[in-house]
Amino acid sequence: xxxxxxxxxxxxLSSLLPLHAQIVTDDGASSSEKVIDEILAQVGxxxxxxxxxxxxxxxxxxxxxxxxxxxxRCQILEEQLYQKLLLNQAQIDSIEITDEQVNAEMENRLxxxxxxxxxxxxxxxxxxxxxxxIKNEFRDIIxxxxxxxxxxxxxxxxxxxxxxxxxxxxxxxxxxxxxxxxEKIAIQQIVIYPKISQASKNAVxxxxxxxxxDIIDGNRSFSAVATIHSEDQGSAKKGGKIEATRGMxxxxxxxxxxxxxxxxxxxxxxxQYGFHIIKLLDRKGDDYTIRHILLSPEVSSEDLSKAAxxxxxxxxxxxxxxxxxxxxxxxxxxxxxxxxxQGNLTNPYSGDQYWDVSNINxxxxxxxxxxxxxxxxxxxxxxxxxxxxxxxxxxxxxRIKNRIDPHVANLDQDYSFIKKAAKNEQxxxxxxxxxxxxxxxxxxxxxxxxxxxxxxxxxx
Numbered sequence: 208x209x210x211x212x213x214x215x216x217x218x219x220l221s222s223l224l225p226l227h228a229q230i231v232t233d234d235g236a237s238s239s240e241k242v243i244d245e246i247l248a249q250v251g252x253x254x255x256x257x258x259x260x261x262x263x264x265x266x267x268x269x270x271x272x273x274x275x276x277x278x279x280r281c282q283i284l285e286e287q288l289y290q291k292l293l294l295n296q297a298q299i300d301s302i303e304i305t306d307e308q309v310n311a312e313m314e315n316r317l318x319x320x321x322x323x324x325x326x327x328x329x330x331x332x333x334x335x336x337x338x339x340x341i342k343n344e345f346r347d348i349i350x351x352x353x354x355x356x357x358x359x360x361x362x363x364x365x366x367x368x369x370x371x372x373x374x375x376x377x378x379x380x381x382x383x384x385x386x387x388x389x390e391k392i393a394i395q396q397i398v399i400y401p402k403i404s405q406a407s408k409n410a411v412x413x414x415x416x417x418x419x420x421d422i423i424d425g426n427r428s429f430s431a432v433a434t435i436h437s438e439d440q441g442s443a444k445k446g447g448k449i450e451a452t453r454g455m456x457x458x459x460x461x462x463x464x465x466x467x468x469x470x471x472x473x474x475x476x477x478x479q480y481g482f483h484i485i486k487l488l489d490r491k492g493d494d495y496t497i498r499h500i501l502l503s504p505e506v507s508s509e510d511l512s513k514a515a516x517x518x519x520x521x522x523x524x525x526x527x528x529x530x531x532x533x534x535x536x537x538x539x540x541x542x543x544x545x546x547x548x549q550g551n552l553t554n555p556y557s558g559d560q561y562w563d564v565s566n567i568n569x570x571x572x573x574x575x576x577x578x579x580x581x582x583x584x585x586x587x588x589x590x591x592x593x594x595x596x597x598x599x600x601x602x603x604x605x606r607i608k609n610r611i612d613p614h615v616a617n618l619d620q621d622y623s624f625i626k627k628a629a630k631n632e633q634x635x636x637x638x639x640x641x642x643x644x645x646x647x648x649x650x651x652x653x654x655x656x657x658x659x660x661x662x663x664x665x666x667x
Contacts, residue, residue, distance in 0.1 A: 251295035281660035339450035376629035
């Protein structure tokens with residue numbers, strides 16, 4: 208991946224690259240450093256910098272190949288003003304976003320960037336900082352964005368649309384502007400995970416306990432054992448070292464880490480990823496540094512064969528119509544995310560149960576290979592499966608619940624899609640009224656260089 212693309216990923220994350228060596232103060236004071244940034248606008252106590260505008264402009268040009276003219280800068284500044292207006296009101300209303308919410312959002316964003324770059328190590332190498340330092344740098348930015356989003360949600364939370372509103376909205380769309388809908392499919396799955404034997408668990412626990420005692424006795428180095436044996440590849444290269452903040456790690460792991468004194472090594476801790484021993488290196492408030500060693504019990508060929516035999520049995524009974532799909536999900540599926548919902552897979556991007564066939568491969572390559580040639584109602588052959596979050600390995604079958612052919616949008620097939628668009632339009636009207644009202648009551652200052660901008664709102 209090129210550095211330009213990595214930069215754009217970080218712009219998407221933060222909209223603020225470290226482009227400035229110094230900020231010009233209101234009275235114009237400056238040092239002998241070359242000034243490459245300045246305050247362009249202020250909403251309440253929140254400022255907008257020149258680097259904010261330039262970073263967003265770079266992202267727009269990369270995504271749309273739009274020219275970087277003055278009008279683009281005007282549009283970007285107005286969007287930034289809107290976000291700061293939301294943030295200012297959120298601060299006035301004392302809206303709170305917890306550290307756990309911020310950390311979860313940060314993890315999701317950084318995980319996406321890691322996947323694009325290739326690994327956490329490459330991310331740290333590119334940015335020249337540790338993972339924790341990167342998180343600390345962007346934490347306040349993410350919190351502000353989440354506050355703005357929550358303020359916007361509260362402004363529009365009471366917006367509703369009736370069936371008549373939806374019909375009226377659709378009829379008002381010009382005929383040549385009605386969207387074309389790509390082929391979509393709704394997918395269901397049944398997943399079976401191998402039962403890990405207690406003997407396999409005991410073997411891992413015994414190995415970790417022996418290493419722990421050897422380390423305590425001074426016969427082995429924790430970092431050396433972690434480097435050689437830990438199955439957490441991201442931290443193994445650093446001798447098992449992880450720098451974290453409360454809320455980043457799964458609860459059993461974090462509870463163990465916070466129960467330790469500096470230098471102490473935990474007993475064996477079980478999490479959804481396997482078994483760990485943890486050594487606390489440092490703790491300051493909610494921030495802590497540990498080393499850990501992770502081992503996962505082996506899934507024996509016998510255990511996997513039993514799971515495979517069970518999914519084969521389920522598949523055969525479905526093919527012979529001995530059970531319905533809904534009955535099979537209840538009887539066989541061990542996937543907590545879908546077994547209580549008839550096996551329906553939710554699209555993580557759209558939030559609904561339909562997947563656009565044109566990009567399903569980018570969302571879940573495993574699914575694409577199974578459903579590519581299936582007809583509606585047809586069930587796939589059993590296949591190996593790896594859960595993308597927990598990394599648990601199992602076997603599964605999938606079914607096409609529904610398939611919608613490519614078509615021009617219409618109320619019969621796309622009512623929920625059109626309803627969402629109608630509701631968004633109504634939300635936009637509410638937001639416009641709110642902005643007009645708040646602009647008149649909020650301290651706002653703009654740099655004179657933007658006097659000629661054709662803004663939607665009278666920010667001055």
